[in-house]
Amino acid sequence: MIKPWLFEFFHAIHDPAGHDEPAAVQAQFRRYFDLWLEAEALGFEGIFFSEHHFGPGYSPSPNLLIANLAARTTALRLGVLGSVSAYATPWRVAEEFAMLDHLTGGRLEMGVVSGIPPELAVVGISPEQAAEVHAETLDVLQAAVAKPLVSHQGRRFSFENARLTPTFLQPSPSVWTASTNEASARRAGARGLKMCSGFTSIEKLVPVFEGYREAAREAGLPAGPDQVAIRRHVTIVAEDADPAQAARTSEEGLEEFFRVSFEAMKIPDAPQPHLDPEESIYGTPQQVADEIIRQCQALGAGNFLATFNIFEFEQLRVAHELYGREVIPRLRAAEIG
Numbered sequence: 001m002i003k004p005w006l007f008e009f010f011h012a013i014h015d016p017a018g019h020d021e022p023a024a025v026q027a028q029f030r031r032y033f034d035l036w037l038e039a040e041a042l043g044f045e046g047i048f049f050s051e052h053h054f055g056p057g058y059s060p061s062p063n064l065l066i067a068n069l070a071a072r073t074t075a076l077r078l079g080v081l082g083s084v085s086a087y088a089t090p091w092r093v094a095e096e097f098a099m100l101d102h103l104t105g106g107r108l109e110m111g112v113v114s115g116i117p118p119e120l121a122v123v124g125i126s127p128e129q130a131a132e133v134h135a136e137t138l139d140v141l142q143a144a145v146a147k148p149l150v151s152h153q154g155r156r157f158s159f160e161n162a163r164l165t166p167t168f169l170q171p172s173p174s175v176w177t178a179s180t181n182e183a184s185a186r187r188a189g190a191r192g193l194k195m196c197s198g199f200t201s202i203e204k205l206v207p208v209f210e211g212y213r214e215a216a217r218e219a220g221l222p223a224g225p226d227q228v229a230i231r232r233h234v235t236i237v238a239e240d241a242d243p244a245q246a247a248r249t250s251e252e253g254l255e256e257f258f259r260v261s262f263e264a265m266k267i268p269d270a271p272q273p274h275l276d277p278e279e280s281i282y283g284t285p286q287q288v289a290d291e292i293i294r295q296c297q298a299l300g301a302g303n304f305l306a307t308f309n310i311f312e313f314e315q316l317r318v319a320h321e322l323y324g325r326e327v328i329p330r331l332r333a334a335e336i337g
Contacts, residue, residue, distance in 0.1 A: 001302065001331075001332050001333070001334065001335075001336070002292070002293065002296050002301070002302060002303065002304050002331040002332065002334045002336060003045040003226075003302060003303045003304070003331075003332075004043065004044055004045055004304055004306070004327070004328045004331045004332070005044065005045050005046055005047065005048055005229070005303060005304065005305045005306070006036075006039055006044050006046075006047045006048070006305070006306060006307075006320075007047075007048050007050065007081070007231050007305035007306060007307040008036070008047050008048065008049050008050070008059075008307070009050060009052070009057050009059065009307060009309075010032060010049065010057050010058050010059040010065070011056060011057055011058075011311060012025075012028070012056045012057055012058050013025065013028050014056075014311040014312075025058070028058065029058070031313050033068070033069070033072075035313075035316070035317060035320060036069060037069075037072060037073065038317075038320065038321075039076060039320070039324075040073050040074070040075055040076040041324075042320060042321065042323075042324025042325070042328065043324050043328040043329070043332070044076065044324065044328065045076075045077060045303075046076050046077030046078060046079060046107070046109060047069075047076065047077075047078060047079070048079045048080065048081040048109065048111065048176075048305060049062035049065050049066065049078075049079070049080055049081075050062065050080070050081060050082070051080065051082065051083055051084045051087075051113075052119065053087070053119055053122070054119055054122045055119070062080045062083065063080065063083070063096050063097075063100060066078040066079075066080070066100055066103075066104065066108070067100060067103050070100070070103045070104040070105070070107070071103075073107075075107075076107065077104075077107045077108075077109055078100075078104050078107055078108060078109065079108065079109025079110065079111055079176065080109070080110065080111045081109075081111035081113070081176050081178065081196060081305075082111030082112045082113035082176060082177060082178060083097075083110075083111065083112050083113070084113060084114070084115040084119075084130075085112055085113070085114055085115070085130065085133045085134040085136075085137040085138075086114065086115050086120060086125050086129065086130040086133045086134070087115070088137075089157070090133075090136055090137040090139070090140035090141065090152070090157055091140060091144075091150075091159075091162060091164055093112065093137055093140070093141060094140055094141045094144035094145075094150075094164050095144075095164050095165060095166075097110045097141065097168075097173075098144065098164070098165075098166050098167060098168050098169075099166065101168045101169045101170055101173060102166060102169050105169070106169045106170045108170070108173060109173075109174050109176060110141070110173060110174065110175045110176065111175070111176035111177065111178075111196075112134065112137055112138055112141060112175065112176075112177055113134070113177060113178050114127070114130045114131050114133075114134035115130050115134075132154075132155060132156055133156055135154075136152065136154040136155075136156055136157050138175070138177070138191065138193070139152060139154070140152050140157070140164075141175060142175060142191065142192075144164045144168075145168055145172075145173060145175070148163050148164055148165065148167050149161050149162070149163055149164075150162050150163075150164055174194050175192075175193050175194065176193060176194045176195070176196060176229075177193045177194075177195060177196075178195070178196050178197065179195050179196075179197050179208060179212070180197060180198075180199055180200070180208070181208060182207050182208050182211035183211075185197070185208045185209070185211045185212040185215070186211045186212065186214070186215040187215070188212055188215075189211070189212040189213065189214070189215030189216035189217075189219070189221070189223065190215040190216070190218070190219045190221075192216070192219065192221040192222070194226075194227050194228065194229070195209075195212050195227065195228050195229070196228070196229040196230070196231055196303070196305060197209070197228075197229075197230060197231070198230055198231040198232055198279065198305075199275065199276070199279055200275075200276045200278075200279070201276040201277075201278050202278055202295055202298045202299065204276075205230070205299055206298070206299065209228055209299045209300060209301070212227075212228060213228075213300075224302070225300050225301060225302025225303075225336040225337075226302045226303065227302075228299070228300065228301045228302065228303065229301055229302075229303030229304065229305055230295060230296060230299060230301045230303075230304060230305070231304075231305035231306075231307060232278075232279060232280070232281050232292070232295070232304070232305070232306065232307070233250065233253070233279060233280045233281065233307055233308075233309055234281050234282070234288060234292075234306040234307065234308055234319075234323065235249050235250035235253060235280065235281070235282035235283075235308070235309075235310075235319075236282070236283070236284070236285060236288050236319050236322050236323050236327070237249070237282075237283065237284060238284070238322065239284045239285065239286070241284065243283055243284070243287075246282040246283050246284075247282055249282070250280045250282040251280070253308075253309035253310060253311075256309070256311065278295065281295075285322060285323070285325075285326035285327050286326075288323070288327055289326070289327045289330040289331065292304050292306075292327070292331060293330070293331065293334045296334070296336060297334070297335075297336060297337070300336060300337060301336065302336050304331060306323065308320070
């Protein structure tokens with residue numbers, strides 16, 4: 001089975017005239033919450049929210065979104081992929097996740113990432129600083145999952161027998177991270193983290209996933225399909241739509257996403273990032289399902305995170321419905337070795 005997840009960026013209002021207008025922003029929140037509530041009925045396994053700052057999204061604190069949705073859903077798993085270590089303290093990350101574990105009734109999926117360089121640079125955080133804080137945050141979080149009293153000695157944080165409160169509801173809650181190279185994937189596997197990857201070709205991702213599994217097995221930890229995920233951009237059109245239009249829509253959505261992101265972060269004349277063609281999955285429901293299954297089988301990934309770069313809200317809602325009705329059943333029926 002391939003578990004179907006929604007990876008939610010939570011796009012801001014695309015029209016600059018309404019981006020900061022309070023009533024328009026409030027309406028955007030209402031529209032998205034209605035959409036997320038429908039995800040449960042559409043068969044999504046859950047929603048991963050991502051933390052982003054200074055850009056074209058309304059998700060600086062995914063934990064607040066989860067807390068709100070927790071009271072309005074019953075089965076949908078709710079996660080963060082991820083909370084950016086460099087913007088917080090390790091004990092606060094652990095304690096807030098423990099709170100959310102209770103608020104969701106044990107439906108929480110925790111994710112911690114080091115952050116993306118353009119956002120970190122806005123506030124003067126180097127990738128090296130972010131990596132140090134990230135490693136220490138994971139140390140504290142994994143210790144807090146095991147017991148309430150945590151001691152930690154690191155370059156940036158040091159404390160003895162701090163009681164992190166509350167304790168977790170789930171006996172063994174999942175901790176996720178994102179890896180894009182073999183070295184970081186091996187560290188994730190050795191720690192017993194779940195791993196999500198993407199952005200490049202299946203050929204280049206194979207050694208990343210193999211490295212993860214090898215390190216996990218060497219540490220005596222789980223290494224099966226449920227431990228790993230792939231995230232891709234998805235554009236889905238009706239069966240009678242023009243396939244060429246699906247390709248154009250996919251390309252235009254990514255270009256617009258990066259253009260608005262770089263403008264918001266005041267990165268002048270930023271080049272369009274080079275993304276491998278396999279990063280975008282587009283076409284009819286059958287074509288989309290076939291390609292997702294192919295990629296997941298090639299990597300042994302039991303989780304697929306779909307993100308939709310659609311800025312017109314009604315089109316986004318229709319895409320979710322089409323994906324839920326015609327793609328998700330096939331993913332759940334697929335076999336992953």
